Amino acid sequence: MNQGANEQLLKKNGFTNLQNFPTLLVGGGKALKEGWVDLWASYNIVYLNIPDQSGIKPEDFEPIYTFETNQLYIAFSKGTSSDIVDRWQTRLDEMKKDGTFDRIQEKWLRQRPENESIE
Numbered sequence: 001m002n003q004g005a006n007e008q009l010l011k012k013n014g015f016t017n018l019q020n021f022p023t024l025l026v027g028g029g030k031a032l033k034e035g036w037v038d039l040w041a042s043y044n045i046v047y048l049n050i051p052d053q054s055g056i057k058p059e060d061f062e063p064i065y066t067f068e069t070n071q072l073y074i075a076f077s078k079g080t081s082s083d084i085v086d087r088w089q090t091r092l093d094e095m096k097k098d099g100t101f102d103r104i105q106e107k108w109l110r111q112r113p114e115n116e117s118i119e
Contacts, residue, residue, distance in 0.1 A: 006041040009068060029056050041067070044109045 007018055019037055021027025032040040033056055040061075074092075076085050095101040 006043075010041060029061070033060055 010018060021031060028040045028042060031037045
């Protein structure tokens with residue numbers, strides 16, 4: 001862990017046996033794969049990009065517990081015309097309705113649609 005939000009959350013909840021790595025992506029993934037640590041707290045987007053940085057495959061890991069979920073947003077400046085904002089919203093609504101949004105999340109973030117969970 002590299003003193004990010006994960007570490008802050010774990011410390012806040014009483015964890016003291018935390019190991020920092022010089023690089024969040026390569027260090028934590030390599031430490032877990034090599035057996036130097038038993039658990040690696042990471043973000044979906046981080047561990048899915050491991051091959052780009054270290055050659056370790058996401059398939060080498062198994063997510064076992066979600067301890068925090070965050071929502072991300074698209075923001076527009078105050079000066080953006082309402083027509084542009086409306087077009088973005090319309091297209092996003094269409095993507096959610098036809099399943100495109102869920103497919104993108106599953107492919108790139110390995111997140112299941114909100115109504116599904118890991119058993």
